[in-house]
Amino acid sequence: MNALSVTEIMQTLGLQAKTASALMAKAPAAVKNKALLVLARLLREQTDALQTDNARDLERARAAGLAEPMVDRLKLTPKVLETCAQGCEQLATMPDVIGEILGMKQQPSGIRVGQMRVPIGVFGMIYESRPNVTIEAASLSIKSGNACILRGGSEAIDSNKALARLVVQALQEAGLPEHAVQLVPTTDREAVGQLITMPQYVDVIIPRGGKGLIERISRDAKVPVIKHLDGNCHTYVDDSADLAMSLRVVENAKTQKYSPCNATESLLVARSVAAQFLPQIGVVFAAKGVEMRGCPESLALLRGVEGAQLLLATEQDWSEEYLGPIISIKVVAGVDEAIAHINQYSSHHTEAILTTNHIHAQRFLREVDSSSVMVNASTRFADGFEYGLGAEIGISTDKFHARGPVGIEGLTSLKYIVLGEGEVRS
Numbered sequence: 401m402n403a404l405s406v407t408e409i410m411q412t413l414g415l416q417a418k419t420a421s422a423l424m425a426k427a428p429a430a431v432k433n434k435a436l437l438v439l440a441r442l443l444r445e446q447t448d449a450l451q452t453d454n455a456r457d458l459e460r461a462r463a464a465g466l467a468e469p470m471v472d473r474l475k476l477t478p479k480v481l482e483t484c485a486q487g488c489e490q491l492a493t494m495p496d497v498i499g500e501i502l503g504m505k506q507q508p509s510g511i512r513v514g515q516m517r518v519p520i521g522v523f524g525m526i527y528e529s530r531p532n533v534t535i536e537a538a539s540l541s542i543k544s545g546n547a548c549i550l551r552g553g554s555e556a557i558d559s560n561k562a563l564a565r566l567v568v569q570a571l572q573e574a575g576l577p578e579h580a581v582q583l584v585p586t587t588d589r590e591a592v593g594q595l596i597t598m599p600q601y602v603d604v605i606i607p608r609g610g611k612g613l614i615e616r617i618s619r620d621a622k623v624p625v626i627k628h629l630d631g632n633c634h635t636y637v638d639d640s641a642d643l644a645m646s647l648r649v650v651e652n653a654k655t656q657k658y659s660p661c662n663a664t665e666s667l668l669v670a671r672s673v674a675a676q677f678l679p680q681i682g683v684v685f686a687a688k689g690v691e692m693r694g695c696p697e698s699l700a701l702l703r704g705v706e707g708a709q710l711l712l713a714t715e716q717d718w719s720e721e722y723l724g725p726i727i728s729i730k731v732v733a734g735v736d737e738a739i740a741h742i743n744q745y746s747s748h749h750t751e752a753i754l755t756t757n758h759i760h761a762q763r764f765l766r767e768v769d770s771s772s773v774m775v776n777a778s779t780r781f782a783d784g785f786e787y788g789l790g791a792e793i794g795i796s797t798d799k800f801h802a803r804g805p806v807g808i809e810g811l812t813s814l815k816y817i818v819l820g821e822g823e824v825r826s
Contacts, residue, residue, distance in 0.1 A: 406586060406588050406590045406591050406594060407590075407594060409584070409585065409586060409591070410584070410591055410594035410595060410598065411594075411598075413549050413582050414522075414549070414598045414600070414602065415601065416579035416582065417522045417547040417548070417549050417579060417580075417582060417601060417602075418521075418547070418600075418601045419577070419579065420547040420577040420578075420579040420580040421519070421521045421522050421546060421547035421580075423576070423577045423580070424519065424541075424542075424545045424546060424547055424576065424577065424580050425498070425518065425519050425521075425546075426545075427576060429496035429498075431574055431575060431576060432496070432542050432543055432545065432574075432576070433492040433496075433543075434573075434574040435542050435570045435571055435574035435576055436488040436489070436491050436539055436542055436543065436570075437488070437489065437492050438569075438570040438573045439485075439488045439535070439538070439539065439542075439566060439567060440485040440486070440489045441485075442566040442570060443481050443482075443485040443488070443535065444481070444482070444485050446562075446566060447478055447481050449562070450476055450559070450562055451477075451478075453559050453562040454474070454475065454476040454531065454558070454559045454562075456558045457474055457531070457555060457556050457557065457558050458471060458474055458475065460555065461474055461555050464555075466555065469658060469659040469723055469724050470529055470555075470659075472659050473529035473530045474529055474530070474531065474556055474559070476532065476559055480532050481532075483532070483785065484532050484535040484536070484539075484791075486785075487535070487536065487539060487785055488539045488791075490788075490791075491539050491540070491542075491543045491791060491808070492543075494543070494808070496543075497544075497808055497809060497812060498518065498519060498544065498812065499516060500516070501514050501515070501516050501517075501817065502514060502515045502516075502517070503515055504819075509823055509825070510820065510821065510823045511818050511820045511823050512818070512819040512820070513816065513818050514816070514817055514819075515814040515815065515816055515817065516814065516816075516817045517809070517813075517814055518812060518813055518814070518815055519544055519545040519546045519812055519813075520544075520546055520603045520604055520811055520812060520813050521546060521547070521603040522546065522547045522548065522549065522601060522603050523541070523546055523548050523549075523603060523604045523605070523606055523793075524548070524549045524550075524551070524595045524598075524602045524604070524605045524606070524623070525548055525549070525550045525551065525605075525606050525607075525608070525793065526551045526592055526595065526605065526606070526607045526613070526617060527551070527552055527553065527607070527609055527794075528552075528553040528555075528608070528609030528610060529553055529555060529556060529609070530556070530608075531556040531559035531560050533552070533608060534550055534552060534560050534563040534564060534567070534583070535563055535791075536784075536791040536792060536793060537550055537581075537606075537793050538550070538563075538564075538567040538581040539791050540791050540792070540807065540808060541580065541581055542571070542576070543808050544811040544812055546580075546811055547577075547579070547580045547581070547582075548580075548581055548582070549582050549584065549595060550564070550581065550582065550583045551583075551591060551592055551595055552583065557587055560583055561583060561585070564581070564583035567581045568581070593620065596617055596620060596621040596622065596623055596625075597620070597621070597622045597623070598623070599622050599623050602623050604623060604624045604626060605617060605621050605623045605624070605625045605626075606625070606626045606627070606793055606794050606806070607625065607627055607794075608794040611629050611630050614627050614628070614629050615629065624801075626794065626796050626798060626801060626802050626806060626810070627794075627796065627797070627798060628661070628747070628749060628794065628795050628796055628798070629797065630661065630721040630747045630749070631660075631661030631662060631663070631665070631721050631747060631795075632665050632666065632719060632720065632746050632747040632749065633653075633661075633662060633663065633664050633665055633666070633746070633747075633749050633750045633751060633779045633782070634664065634666045634667075634668060634738075634741075634742045634746055634751045634752070634779075635649070635650055635653050635654075635664045635666075635668070635751075635752045635753075635754065635778075635779060636668040636669075636670075636732075636735075636738040636751070636752070636753045636754065636764070637650070637667070637668070637669045637670060637673060637677055637754050638670050638673075638734075638735060638738075638753055638754060638755035638756075638757060638760050639670035639671075639672040639673055639734055639735075639757075640755050640756045640757040640760065641670075641673060641677075641754040641755050641756065642754070642756060643676060643677050643680070645754065645776065646677065646681075646754040647677075647680055647681060647684065649752070649754055649776070649777065649778050650664065650681055651681070651684050652778040653752065653778040653779045653780055654667075654685070654690065654727055655684075655685075655688050655725070656778070656780050658722075658723060658724050658725055659724075660780070661721070661723075661795065662749065662772075662779050662781075662782040662783060662795070663723070663779065663780060664727070664752070664778075665720060665721055665726075665728065666718065666728045666729075666730070666746075667681070667727055667729045667730075668729075668730050668731075668732050668738045668741060668742070669698070669729070669731055669732070670731075670732060670733070670734050670735075670738070671731050671734070672734075674697070674698065674701055674731045675701055678698055678701040678702055678729070678731075679701060679704060679705055682701075682702045682705035683705055683706075685708070685727065686705050686706065686707040686708040686709070687707070688725065689709070689725055690709070690725045690726065690727055691709040691710075691711065691725060691726045691727075692708060692709060692710050692711070692726075692727055692729055693710075693711045693712070693713040693714075693717045693729065694712070694713055694728070694729040694730070695712075695713055695729070695731060697731040698729045698730060698731050701731075702729075713728050713729070713730070718730070718741070718744075718745040719747075721747065735753075735755075735757075735760045735763060735764065738753070738764075739763070739764065739767050739768055742768055742770070743767075743768065746770060747797060748769055748771060748797045749770060749771060749772070749782070749795060750770060750771065750772040750773075750774065750779045750782035750795075751764075751768050751770045751772075751773055751779070752773075752774040752775070752776075752778070752779050753774070753775055754776055755775065755776070761775045761776075770797075771795065771796060771797050771803045771804040772795075772804050772805075782795065782804070782805065783805060784805035784806070784807045787804075787805050787807070789805055789807030791807065792805040792806055792807055793806045793807070793810070793811065794806050796810070
């Protein structure tokens with residue numbers, strides 16, 4: 401496919417999305433909710449067929465030598481599809497925020513001033529690997545009254561096309577414009593270059609993938625970008641932590657699934673509890689084959705653990721997102737050093753403190769500069785579905801517009817509205 405035909409395809413998608421966005425912005429809540437419920441039904445009905453399409457992507461990925469954590473991200477298991485369906489249903493039951501009026505106040509002049517929540521318009525979504533993002537993006541787009549153009553990774557093209565067909569079917573069945581959700585049909589990389597430089601059609605770009613992809617898009621885009629570069633998440637075991645609870649939470653935060661961006665990559669332990677806690681968590685990690693890259697003090701406490709894979713941490717390890725069975729471990733003096741370390745090395749995604757000390761918990765919440773900050777919970781909860789957003793389109797570590805899991809409200813904007821009774825400015 402030559403560059404000219406890619407340009408033509410993208411211009412057509414852009415024009416169709418812009419036209420559809422005007423219809424989506426005024427669509428009644430009941431119609432949008434119907435589309436979501438139809439999509440949930442189709443996902444369940446078509447689970448077997450979707451897995452057949454997904455199998456082709458998995459076969460191609462393995463033949464191309466894709467690393468197993470990346471292959472894992474490609475899988476559309478019945479559980480993954482059921483979660484997608486539940487996300488659609490959860491969104492359908494949520495209030496419709498479009499048209500909501502906030503902060504209406506009477507001014508001395510007599511006018512009343514407030515803000516109304518409205519759709520952004522058209523967003524472009526560029527993502528790698530995970531085909532379930534197709535459903536998350538589509539369902540959030542429908543609920544928030546936007547139109548979207550989706551560009552999935554070439555490694556998931558068959559899965560994404562199959563899912564996109566179901567979305568179009570759901571839109572049509574509900575009486576919404578079929579071009580409200582469009583999948584870029586080509587794997588040509590030039591399509592991405594076109595999508596991120598079409599401000600006449602696209603209002604915001606949301607990249608979701610590896611650091612290289614997001615850096616490229618942030619550099620080249622002529623459209624605003626909502627992004628996060630990586631997920632170097634920390635869990636800190638405080639000097640007053642319940643150690644039995646901490647073992648359970650740290651194990652889950654690191655090993656429940658290695659590939660997501662909200663898995664804990666760095667473990668900090670207060671010096672006063674390190675001698676008790678580290679050998680215990682070391683046994684857990686050793687049994688699961690997790691390599692531990694520690695500071696000298698932590699390694700000295702872990703050396704007696706049978707089968708432990710131990711390495712001395714380098715400076716780079718404190719900033720690393722492993723996305724696999726590796727964790728960096730550091731002994732710190734206490735909450736002050738933990739907060740300072742996190743703010744220096746983290747990617748500002750998700751951090752957790754395990755503690756029974758209320759003052760330490762409150763300080764951690766206030767002072768740690770990340771998009772999600774947790775007390776006594778696994779970092780794996782940093783997720784739109786788990787936060788009750790229905791689904792998420794990504795997790796933003798930016799500070800403007802949207803921060804943390806981006807759900808319905810992150811895909812809306814506020815405009816000022818003024819209500820008067822003939823007032824004129826003097």
